[in-house]
Amino acid sequence: MNYHWDWGIFFKSTGVGSEIYLNWFVSGLGWTIAVALAGWIIALLLGSVLGVMRTLPGKLLPTIATTYVELFRNVPLLVQLFIWYFLVPDLLPTPLEMWFKQGISPATSAYLSVVVCLGLFTAARVCEQVRTGIQALPRGQNNAAQAMGFTTVQTYRFVLLPQAFRIIIPPLTSEFLNIFKNSSVASLIGLMELLAQTKQTAEFSANIFEAFTLATLIYFVLNMSLMGFMAWVEKRVRIPGMMGGSK
Amino acid sequence: MALDFSQIIPALPGLADGMVLTLKLLLLAVTGGVVLGTLLALARLSDNLVLSRLAKWYVNYFRSIPLLLVISWFYLVVPMVLSWITGDLTPVGAFTSCLVAFVMFEAAYFSEIVRAGIQSISRGQINAAYALGMTYSQAMRLVILPQAFRKMMPLLLQQSIILFQDTSLVYAVGLMDFLNTARSKGDVVGLPHEFLLFAGAVYFVISFGASQCVKRLQKRLAV
Secondary structure: OOOOOOHHHHHOEOOOOOOEHHHHHHHHHHHHHHHHHHHHHHHHHHHHHHHHHHHOOOOHHHHHHHHHHHHHHOOOHHHHHHHHHHHHHHHOOHHHHHHHHHHOOHHHHHHHHHHHHHHHHHHHHHHHHHHHHHHHOOHHHHHHHHHOOOOHHHHHHHHHHHHHHHHOHHHHHHHHHHHHHHHHHHHHHOOOOHHHHHHHHHHHHOOHHHHHHHHHHHHHHHHHHHHHHHHHHHHHOOOOOOOOOOO | OOOOOOOHHHHHHHHHHHHHHHHHHHHHHHHHHHHHHHHHHHHHHOOOHHHHHHHHHHHHHHHHOOHHHHHHHHHHHHHHHHHHHHOOOOOOHHHHHHHHHHHHHHHHHHHHHHHHHHHOOOHHHHHHHHHOOOOHHHHHHHHHHHHHHHHHHHHHHHHHHHHHHHHHHHHHHOOOOHHHHHHHHHHHHOOHHHHHHHHHHHHHHHHHHHHHHHHHHHHHHOO
């Protein structure tokens, strides 16, 4: 075994400008977080609307939402990313296409594609969680709200959703963690997020093990902290009197 | 933009080769993942504290990092470690690296499914097995696991469908799986969009069809 270990590598100059390797990791982590958070906002908003649609009476709205879920769940994430990045811009009206291809920096266009892709991909999963949460509520909740004269919108807004969202915090947490992990696909369309920076460090410095170990640690710590944070949120919003709640 | 799908048909034999590689990887990864996952689940549930801790760490570790990172790790590390062990510098190739990555990664996910399956079997079953004079391993092998696997079949299949889609990530190391073959064929004939859409459609049809079958199976197995 003749591998030359050097844990000081992160503080050495990259040879590009005055940066040290650690700068690359910091900026990569920044992109990873920026992708995941923006994607999560889209996923949560769209996923909630779709989830509600799946529980509404009637045929049309639930069918639309179900079709959406099946479509986005059964096509690999990477294929979806390529479609958003390579194909969709060509379908846009010419001024928009030009703007996407030349008006903004390559990093911005990759960022926009991956955010839209992850947002819509994760929305399908959030939709299923929201639907499960609503359907897990006792039917009496809906009936009681109707009996009080609430409209459908009011029923969802004041009765069903506030309870459903608290029930589904654990599965939503794992979707939230997934979006961080899935954001690594952005490295395949050239966005310099954490994984891409790691690969670049490995190539430039030849210290493969150190670079990948640091990346693994960052993902691990990120996950653990998010899990801890979500457990705290879950505790704060627990509904008293329910299985998970206080007495 | 007008789409022209006429070039897909002549390219079908090449695309089929890509699909064969995808399915081969899937089959081997699922088999390896289930075997390793079952061992991990048994370790996790064992009374041996060291063993159950180790299994827990393993699962937590692999569940908190992205699959793409695992693939990159193994792509670089597996050949190196193998050459240290064997002293042989012959490259092992991207396929072996990816297979090892998938087996180890998926084992963490399969092990949680198997553990839930084992835990859903009533305690009376193992007590009855003991009462019949079986050892722990006999009770597991002959009584608990067969029932557990039957219960968790739908979940295992569902996870395999997810894995089928995730195999497309081998694109990162240049393995010619179905997606990568479609991408390169599309580039060669100058119709990248059509080939990408076709690949997406094929993935959709297979995944959707398979999950409909799993749903039906779930209903049949439901008590």
